[in-house]
Amino acid sequence: MRPYELTLAEASEAVGKGELTAREMAESVLGRIAVVDPVLHPYVTVTGERALRSAAEADQEIAAGRYRGPLHGMTVALKDLIDVAGLPTEAGSRVRAGHVAAQDSTVAARLSQAGTVLLGKVQTHEFAFGVTTPQTANAWDHGRIAGGSSGGSAVAVATGAATFALGTDTGGSVRMPASLNGVVGFKPSYGLVSRSGVVPFGWSMDHVGPLTRTVRDAELVLPALTGYDPEDPASIRPVPRPRPAHPEDGLAGVRVGVPVNYYFERIDPEVEAAVRGALAQLAGLGAELVEVEIPMARYILPTGWGLLAPEAAAYHEETLRTVPELYGPEVRLLLEGSGSISAGDYLRAQRSRTLMRQAWARLFDEVDVIAAPTVPLTALPAGQESVRWPDGTVESVLDAYSRLTAPANVTGVPSLTLPVGRDHAGLPIGMQLMGRYLDDAGVLRVGHSYEAAHSPGRELAAVAA
Amino acid sequence: MRTVDSSPGEAAEPAPPTGSDPQDGHQAAVAAVAQHINTVISPLRELDLAETWPDGGHGTGRGAADASL
Numbered sequence: 041m042r043p044y045e046l047t048l049a050e051a052s053e054a055v056g057k058g059e060l061t062a063r064e065m066a067e068s069v070l071g072r073i074a075v076v077d078p079v080l081h082p083y084v085t086v087t088g089e090r091a092l093r094s095a096a097e098a099d100q101e102i103a104a105g106r107y108r109g110p111l112h113g114m115t116v117a118l119k120d121l122i123d124v125a126g127l128p129t130e131a132g133s134r135v136r137a138g139h140v141a142a143q144d145s146t147v148a149a150r151l152s153q154a155g156t157v158l159l160g161k162v163q164t165h166e167f168a169f170g171v172t173t174p175q176t177a178n179a180w181d182h183g184r185i186a187g188g189s190s191g192g193s194a195v196a197v198a199t200g201a202a203t204f205a206l207g208t209d210t211g212g213s214v215r216m217p218a219s220l221n222g223v224v225g226f227k228p229s230y231g232l233v234s235r236s237g238v239v240p241f242g243w244s245m246d247h248v249g250p251l252t253r254t255v256r257d258a259e260l261v262l263p264a265l266t267g268y269d270p271e272d273p274a275s276i277r278p279v280p281r282p283r284p285a286h287p288e289d290g291l292a293g294v295r296v297g298v299p300v301n302y303y304f305e306r307i308d309p310e311v312e313a314a315v316r317g318a319l320a321q322l323a324g325l326g327a328e329l330v331e332v333e334i335p336m337a338r339y340i341l342p343t344g345w346g347l348l349a350p351e352a353a354a355y356h357e358e359t360l361r362t363v364p365e366l367y368g369p370e371v372r373l374l375l376e377g378s379g380s381i382s383a384g385d386y387l388r389a390q391r392s393r394t395l396m397r398q399a400w401a402r403l404f405d406e407v408d409v410i411a412a413p414t415v416p417l418t419a420l421p422a423g424q425e426s427v428r429w430p431d432g433t434v435e436s437v438l439d440a441y442s443r444l445t446a447p448a449n450v451t452g453v454p455s456l457t458l459p460v461g462r463d464h465a466g467l468p469i470g471m472q473l474m475g476r477y478l479d480d481a482g483v484l485r486v487g488h489s490y491e492a493a494h495s496p497g498r499e500l501a502a503v504a505a
Numbered sequence: 506m507r508t509v510d511s512s513p514g515e516a517a518e519p520a521p522p523t524g525s526d527p528q529d530g531h532q533a534a535v536a537a538v539a540q541h542i543n544t545v546i547s548p549l550r551e552l553d554l555a556e557t558w559p560d561g562g563h564g565t566g567r568g569a570a571d572a573s574l
Contacts, residue, residue, distance in 0.1 A: 244560075342546040349542050373531075377538025381546065388549040390559035395552075397560070439545075 043068035044200040045500060048257035051203055052110040055102065062102070062113025065203070066095035066157050069115045073159065073201045076503045080177045082186075082195040084120045085128060086160040091115065094157040101155070110260045112155030117202035119190050120161040121168060122248070123237040124148045131239045132166040132175070132189075134366040135359050145237025146269045147206060147248050154264040159202055162192030166371040168213055168241040169352060171441040174422065179221045179501035180467055184419040187217030187441070189241075193251045194221040200500045204252045204261055210241040211344060212415070212445025214249045215457040219414035219470025222459045222501070224487070225251045226258045228266070229478045230452030232278060236271035240355050242348040244274075244390075245449040253498060255458055255487040262480065278478075291489050292326035297407035302337040303444055306429045307416035314461030314469040315413045318490065322411065325489055330407050334447070335399035339392050341439070344446040346389025349378035393450055397477075400451045404476035409486050414457040414470035415441050444472065454480040456487045460494075 054060035098113035123141035165188035173191025178184040179198035190207025194217035218225025250261040448455035475483035
């Protein structure tokens with residue numbers, strides 16, 4: 041097996057044991073980027089020389105007995121909203137052309153402290169306001185969308201062009217492309233991972249999270265990202281609890297909520313079949329399946345849009361006035377239209393979120409996690425603008441893909457997507473696991489248990505040179 | 506992909522149809538987006554919020570600081 045084919049856990053173990061050097065790992069992944077990027081275009085910027093220097097430094101430190109932990113010498117790609125000192129952060133937009141970050145974002149600094157090897161920056165839908173990332177092609181079908189807005193992150197991980205990546209998630213932008221490309225994506229609890237030095241989209245729903253090949257890999261990345269950061273006003277002070285039972289121990293005693301409304305409405309039958317199959321597999325591992333009703337379902341999208349639209353419009357107010365022509369046509373329209381939301385509606389959305397958070401907290405008194413489809417359909421052909429459902433409903437692609445991921449952004453609860461199957465065309469299908477606020481480990485534990493038993497998420501997408 | 510020192514490039518926006526006023530067309534498109542978003546959020550105006558307080562946006566009221574890692 042070539043180094044770029046290793047999962048993070050596998051590569052980390054090999055480097056830790058001295059069976060593989062960080063330099064060999066970096067050279068292998070850079071070689072893979074040279075094959076993947078001309079075809080699928082996940083990267084904006086590749087920092088090859090820097091990566092090789094970092095890898096050599098990691099090897100020296102490890103040889104000298106200064107092993108920093110499981111991320112030491114591991115290659116990572118960062119979404120191009122995340123600042124790295126001295127590198128461009130252009131957010132997929134001409135508005136930011138030429139912008140060079142003066143200092144590291146908190147997450148970039150933390151990954152650097154953990155000894156990671158930065159490969160470069162990966163594509164985002166312009167300012168994260170979209171679900172297609174048109175610069176990049178899907179890892180499994182080059183004529184289909186990568187998903188977004190962290191499309192570059194997902195495709196890089198799905199093809200072995202990064203061992204792991206970071207993305208951002210305001211309405212589903214980590215989980216959605218992860219699902220569409222057959223990888224794992226994790227949106228942590230709101231406030232657990234700092235957004236300082238990350239281009240905002242909607243301040244009160246923005247999250248940073250990892251995209252990885254496996255749930256186990258996500259478990260390795262998350263502790264390196266967390267910790268109180270006074271530069272992010274939402275940052276919380278996490279107090280680690282003892283880890284729960286080992287995933288291979290099964291899921292006896294774990295209550296898995298199965299929604300009877302909202303999440304299984306207007307979804308592709310193949311997606312529903314795959315997720316219900318995975319639910320049966322969770323039951324086979326000892327979990328108790330409990331039907332639950334999603335509270336305030338009618339108000340989820342109104343609340344999400346009522347928060348996001350004015351926050352995004354406020355962030356872009358000055359540049360929309362001074363350089364509107366530099367925005368892409370789609371995002372410019374969305375931002376200008378978003379400026380129409382009244383202060384009264386914004387406050388209604390905030391008050392609605394208060395009620396919704398309380399209702400979801402009560403829901404997690406009944407169950408430990410909620411399992412549902414991540415997105416209602418697999419990757420659409422590039423260029424398709426809307427989806428028509430059998431009941432006659434027509435949804436924009438943006439609304440369709442964010443409908444099932446947005447609740448975790450509104451409520452701030454942790455949410456994981458992991459691959460659970462494929463449709464008739466071989467396109468990946470993801471299942472979403474959500475847990476109570478700040479029980480990130482509990483969510484990952486359930487996902488890890490499923491993965492340990494069924495392990496469908498390890499295969500890399502083939503890309504011909 | 507580019508190396509770290511190269512400059513970015515993006516396709517130019519498509520030209521508007523000949524004979525139309527691009528500004529009128531743009532304003533109509535913005536109005537359509539605004540109408541869509543306002544339609545989506547309109548159920549909030551029917552929600553009984555009683556004495557519910559706004560959550561103050563980010564950074565407040567997000568629950569106990571006790572993460573399970």
